[in-house]
Amino acid sequence: MLDDTMKAQLKTYLERVVRPIEITAFVDDGAKSRETLDLLNDLVQLSDKITVTESRGASDARVPSFALTSPGEDIHLAFAGLPMGHEFTSLILALLQTGGYPPKVEQAIIDQIKGLDGDFKFETYFSQSCQNCPDVVQALNLMAVLNPKIQHAAIDGALFQKEVDARQVMSVPTVYLNGEVFGQGRMGVEEIVAKLDTGAVEREAKRLATLDPFEVLVVGGGPAGAAAAIYAARKGIRTGVAAERFGGQVLDTMAIENFISVPYTEGPKLATALEQHVREYEVEIMNLQKAQKLVPGDDFISIELANGAALKAKSVILATGARWRQMGVPGEDKYRAKGVAYCPHCDGPLFKGKRVAVIGGGNSGVEAAIDLAGVVAHVTLFEFDTKLRADEVLQRKLASLPNVDVKLSARTTEVLGDGQKVTGLTYENRVSGQIQTLELEGIFVQIGLLPNTEWLKGSLELSPRGEIVVDERGQTSVPGVFAAGDCTTVPYKQIIIAMGEGAKASLGAFDYLIRSSAPGEPESKAA
Structure with missing residues (x-):
């Protein structure tokens, strides 16, 4: 099942496992079951901490599927079908976390997951070619490892076609919670936890309201926003990033083959690298925050958020990007994700x-x-x-x-x-x-694309297409407010151009801060 290169890489990862992993395989005599067993047998050969037990004829289990747990742990995590393609990483992480390897998640999120109370049975339908699915699968797998009240099954929709047709699943990832649709599309662990923890939004709004004003506040976490934040932070000034989802539209991009010096990468990988780079600096990252109003002021510019909080800054860089343009015809909204x-x-x-x-x-x-x-x-x-x-x-x-x-x-x-x-x-x-x-x-x-600028109408100058009008420095029509990336009038919407524009806007904002804080010219005295 796995080639020699994949085996060597996986063997290195599995050396991090600190406790036994027990896998139960629900199989029959079909070809897909044989492929599943081939994969699991490869895992057994790569680590002495992994054991596999076959179960045939289980009436309540999908076939083929396999469940992961560890002795003494109450873990309910399963894969139905082969987690290959984009989901192979999900399998590796599930093995590591089931085997006791600590997740790379902030402790506050871990504590929040462990504190969730209730019965949560999640089912996620994925496709092996979906670059959005792994985030959802990996988030729910992690939650199932950390909290015994959470169950998760990741299901290959192409393999379980009858089930997909019965539930009329026409978009992946589609997540069911206790038999009802919970969500569709990309969701990270923070977003899922926020939907389950109903008090999380209010608590975060109160925390954000206590933050001191930023010198540079970046609105948007895509390539332009990430570049702007890095350039600002490197100047040693107080920098914040408020993003509806860090990574932006790059998260929905499949193959990237024109990013100079990188012959090939994929959107989610680049988005992860962007966030990791930003986190190397002292930047306040505020994820899952939707901006809804810009309010200029004499001392500070205010960005009002959908959760009721307001962030203040001496300068703002707008990098809200763009989204897929809709047809705008009857029936489109009604049948979104239904065909x-x-x-x-x-x-x-x-x-x-x-x-x-x-x-x-x-x-x-x-x-x-x-x-x-x-x-x-x-x-x-x-x-x-x-x-x-x-x-x-x-x-x-x-x-x-x-x-x-x-x-x-x-x-x-x-x-x-x-x-x-x-x-x-x-x-x-x-x-x-x-x-x-x-x-x-x-x-x-x-x-094509539509700029995410509706919330800025009446606040600054927009083009007839809704793009933010900027000059050669990224300055908008409002002093102290700059913009970069796909939301602006800069032509050619490309990742590499957005990054350059983000850097330029950040340098423009820094220059603005220097000039606006410089002492004025002394008044001349009359002779």
Whole structure:
């Protein structure tokens, strides 16, 4: 199952295990069960602290699946299916934590997890190609290790297709708690704990309200925000970062192949590296904090948060990034995560053998259509313009695929469904004006980005597209307020450009602080 390189790496990790790990495998004579046993037998060979017991015919267990625990510990953690692909790291961490290796989580979060009271049975549906799923799986696995009242099963949706269809899971990760949908999409351990601990938001708001004013407050934790925070902290000034989710849109990015000097990386890995770099400095990181109002002042600029707290600073750097643009048609909101999706890498495997549409003919849309064509039965790509806008090499690849159709001059007008899931869409032929209907099961929207700036309307100058207008130093129309990254008018929305703009805005803010604190010119006296 594992190649020699993976075995060598895993063996090194398993040397950190300090207590026995007992694995119970629920299997039958099928091919997937044999693959599961091959994987578990590899683990046994790599560590003398791991034992595996087979269980056949268990009526209440998914097959194949396996559960992890340790003697004397009350741990309820299981994987249904093979945790390979992006989930292989989740397996490694689950083994280490079950085996007593301490997690790299702040002690306050550990204490909060241990203090949760109730019966929590979590089930997470993942796909091996989903880069968002590991954060959720790893967070809930950790919680199951730390608190015996928490159970977690990570389920490969592509393998348990009947279960996925019965629950109408059309987006991963999808998390169930005690049989009801708990959440969908990326969630970190802090966010999950905050949803369970109802008093956490109020306590954090009270704590934030007691903080002294910052010299530089960065709003946003993506590449631009991280770069701005690092450059500010290196100047030795009091720096804070308030982010709705640290990492920003990079967390939803699959392959990154144009980050200079790094031939290949993945969004979540880069986001982790960004946060680790910021934490090397004395920066106050305030995660899960949504800004909702900017209030300029004579002495301090105030950022009001959704939880009711307000942060004050002498200068502010706005780096709130952007999000996927929606079609804005009837039915889109109703069927989001019920057939309407925005991440083909994450959700594509759930549509195996089905008919889907991709909306958008740029690079993202054509790449999505190419990837999906290898999984689904048929892809129809819709482009509003009279021609595709993707790179020529991508267009040639798309044209070579037998199960892809392209419709040009096509405007999506409505998402259709049966109340539970998508059943099709209607679109207008912009040449003839005719409205047509296409039956399908999934719609992947890839039509660009929308800046996260709605909360700034009326506070500073925005472009007609909603982007923050900045000058060559990153200065906005409000003195002391700077901006950087995908939320600004700077062209070409790229990670590497956002980082450079974040650094520039931070240097601009530092220069502003120096100039605004310098003593004024002495008044001349009359002769």
